[in-house]
Amino acid sequence: MRRKHEFICINCPLSCTVELFEEDGEVLEVRGNECAVGEKYAVTEFRDPRRRVTTTVRVRGGVLPVVPVATASPVPKRLVREVVRVLASVELEAPVEMGQVVMPDVLGTGVDVIATRPLPSARKGRG
Amino acid sequence: MSRTWKPDVVVIGAGPAGLGAALAAREAGLREVVLVERDFELGGILPQCIHDGFGSIVFEQVLTGPEYAQRFIERVERSGIEVLLDTMVLELRPDRRVVAVNSRDGVLEMEPGAVVLAMGCRERTRHQVLIPGFRPAGVICAGAAQREINIEGLMPGHRVVILGSGDIGLIMARRFTLEGAEVEGVYEIMDYPGGLTRNLVQCLHDFQIPLHLSHTVTFIHGRKRVEAVTVARVDGNRKPVPGTERLVECDTLVLSVGLIPENELSKKAGVALHPVTGGPVVDELMETSVEGIFACGNVVSVFDLVDYVTFTAQVAGRGAAEFVGGRRRHRGEVPVKPGRNVRFVVPQRLRCLDREVELYFRVERPEKSVQVRVLVDGKPVSSKKARMVRPPEMVRASIPAEALSGQVREVVVEVVPDEKEA
Numbered sequence: 269m270r271r272k273h274e275f276i277c278i279n280c281p282l283s284c285t286v287e288l289f290e291e292d293g294e295v296l297e298v299r300g301n302e303c304a305v306g307e308k309y310a311v312t313e314f315r316d317p318r319r320r321v322t323t324t325v326r327v328r329g330g331v332l333p334v335v336p337v338a339t340a341s342p343v344p345k346r347l348v349r350e351v352v353r354v355l356a357s358v359e360l361e362a363p364v365e366m367g368q369v370v371m372p373d374v375l376g377t378g379v380d381v382i383a384t385r386p387l388p389s390a391r392k393g394r395g
Numbered sequence: 396m397s398r399t400w401k402p403d404v405v406v407i408g409a410g411p412a413g414l415g416a417a418l419a420a421r422e423a424g425l426r427e428v429v430l431v432e433r434d435f436e437l438g439g440i441l442p443q444c445i446h447d448g449f450g451s452i453v454f455e456q457v458l459t460g461p462e463y464a465q466r467f468i469e470r471v472e473r474s475g476i477e478v479l480l481d482t483m484v485l486e487l488r489p490d491r492r493v494v495a496v497n498s499r500d501g502v503l504e505m506e507p508g509a510v511v512l513a514m515g516c517r518e519r520t521r522h523q524v525l526i527p528g529f530r531p532a533g534v535i536c537a538g539a540a541q542r543e544i545n546i547e548g549l550m551p552g553h554r555v556v557i558l559g560s561g562d563i564g565l566i567m568a569r570r571f572t573l574e575g576a577e578v579e580g581v582y583e584i585m586d587y588p589g590g591l592t593r594n595l596v597q598c599l600h601d602f603q604i605p606l607h608l609s610h611t612v613t614f615i616h617g618r619k620r621v622e623a624v625t626v627a628r629v630d631g632n633r634k635p636v637p638g639t640e641r642l643v644e645c646d647t648l649v650l651s652v653g654l655i656p657e658n659e660l661s662k663k664a665g666v667a668l669h670p671v672t673g674g675p676v677v678d679e680l681m682e683t684s685v686e687g688i689f690a691c692g693n694v695v696s697v698f699d700l701v702d703y704v705t706f707t708a709q710v711a712g713r714g715a716a717e718f719v720g721g722r723r724r725h726r727g728e729v730p731v732k733p734g735r736n737v738r739f740v741v742p743q744r745l746r747c748l749d750r751e752v753e754l755y756f757r758v759e760r761p762e763k764s765v766q767v768r769v770l771v772d773g774k775p776v777s778s779k780k781a782r783m784v785r786p787p788e789m790v791r792a793s794i795p796a797e798a799l800s801g802q803v804r805e806v807v808v809e810v811v812p813d814e815k816e817a
């Protein structure tokens with residue numbers, strides 16, 4: 269069955285609404301985009317949309333109670349909530365290094381979750 | 396402790412603006428650069444902006460806020476810049492004397508060769524947008540909510556209504572949702588969204604959070620804690636339309652209704668502020684109306700891209716070094732004026748007239764297929780095409796140095812329809 273999907277291109281302020289028509293997962297036609305970037309965007313958003321996930325995890329003994337973390341690269345969009353959920357149960361011990369792996373290969377995606385800032389221990393930090 | 400310290404330059408505020416200005420001043424040869432920050436760490440607003448979207452121009456790479464800040468913090472730590480944390484600047488005088496206070500040194504007085512203002516901005520509050528109702532707990536600005544969740548590890552509420560569709564509101568709609576709260580919707584008084592399309596798609600659409608354009612909150616219910624808000628549609632004059640009211644139950648109202656440059660210190664120093672930007676009037680070195688006082692970043696005008704903040708910081712830091720070194724010369728005074736479909740331009744005037752200048756401006760209304768033109772005494776000196784310009788996105792243009800070499804009276808920046816395409 270031929271189906272239509274709509275995507276708003278995020279690559280420039282024009283924000284084209286791009287329509288993608290497919291049948292059984294095969295892209296038949298893309299229209300509404302003003303340039304080639306829009307077509308590529310819509311096809312990627314249809315086939316394999318990905319997002320870089322950012323959240324925080326708890327830290328014991330740090331200058332702050334949480335440290336920001338991110339997936340080292342984008343993961344499939346459908347896993348975003350699940351990634352945040354599994355990270356909610358993680359607790360680290362200060363100090364945390366910038367780039368430290370907080371969870372390797374999250375949900376079997378092959379992507380590591382890393383700390384995006386250093387977090388010193390409370391003693392050395394705030395004083 | 397009481398000593399009068401005479402460093403080359405004092406930079407007030409250590410967000411991306413202050414970090415960039417201090418580094419640039421140091422790299423331009425100044426020996427004693429003092430960076431003063433009231434918070435316990437460097438980075439300004441960036442440590443709480445944990446999402447990605449920073450640095451695509453400066454680093455050609457998309458970083459999270461903390462990652463962007465860290466690149467500058469590491470350089471500052473190695474640079475010999477004197478950093479004063481937990482230190483608040485209380486006063487700046489027109490002669491550039493700086494009075495600061497902290498719990499280690501008590502009151503610190505400094506008489507620097509130059510000052511760079513980099514205090515950023517603060518959030519517009521409910522008071523400034525006048526929503527009637529009681530004063531219950533649960534009304535919070537988006538940036539404050541962001542700080543509670545991302546820095547303090549606290550959750551400000553569980554059923555949330557967001558007023559305003561600026562980027563911070565959109566980012567927080569996603570953040571609340573990921574932390575398990577329910578975001579009922581985002582309400583925007585204008586008939587177009589305030590934030591970037593990227594954020595509309597990735598923060599709202601990805602999570603099926605509705606955006607209600609031409610809507611506002613007309614009443615806040617609840618005495619101790621927010622219990623509900625009344626929302627209503629607005630007409631073309633942004634007035635609520637009777638009969639369109641709807642009661643929305645919630646425990647938290649998040650306000651994302653704009654930012655105001657933080658200029659209490661600047662005012663006392665006699666720095667002239669611009670009526671549209673709310674920040675200091677600056678020239679092409681980012682020097683304000685008071686000699687030797689420079690300004691950069693969000694204290695000058697709310698820049699949506701941190702990259703532009705960094706660029707203005709580099710200009711201000713180098714400008715301060717030129718001033719302290721006695722090399723800064725004014726050759727005239729030329730106003731930079733907003734022309735067709737331009738709301739304001741930074742800088743607002745040129746005085747050195749000896750170099751290429753980058754201009755930053757916002758349009759008044761969305762427009763398709765345009766040319767952005769810079770005119771020097773009526774003659775176009777630079778132009779570029781844009782397929783679309785929108786008020787939430789600052790635009791950059793430049794004036795080549797040669798265009799300023801003769802006798803110049805005025806510079807105008809304008810956005811005009813692109814005839815060739817039309």
Ligand SMILES: Cc1cc2nc3c(=O)[nH]c(=O)nc-3n(C[C@H](O)[C@H](O)[C@H](O)COP(=O)(O)OP(=O)(O)OC[C@H]3O[C@@H](n4cnc5c(N)ncnc54)[C@H](O)[C@@H]3O)c2cc1C
Pocket residue numbers: 407408409410411412413431432433434438439440441444447448449450482483484485513514515516538541562563566657660691692693694698699700701702704
């Ligand atoms: C929620 C949010 C999301 C954003 N998202 C993005 C994004 O995705 N991409 C992007 O490019 N940009 C984004 N930005 C914009 C970018 O973060 C800002 O433009 C930038 O941080 C402004 O830098 P600044 O140094 O001018 O101000 P700030 O970062 O606000 O720093 C000002 C500093 O001055 C200090 N200060 C103020 N007064 C005093 C005083 N009297 N004494 C001592 N210290 C003082 C403050 O404590 C603060 O540390 C976002 C901004 C916000 C708020």
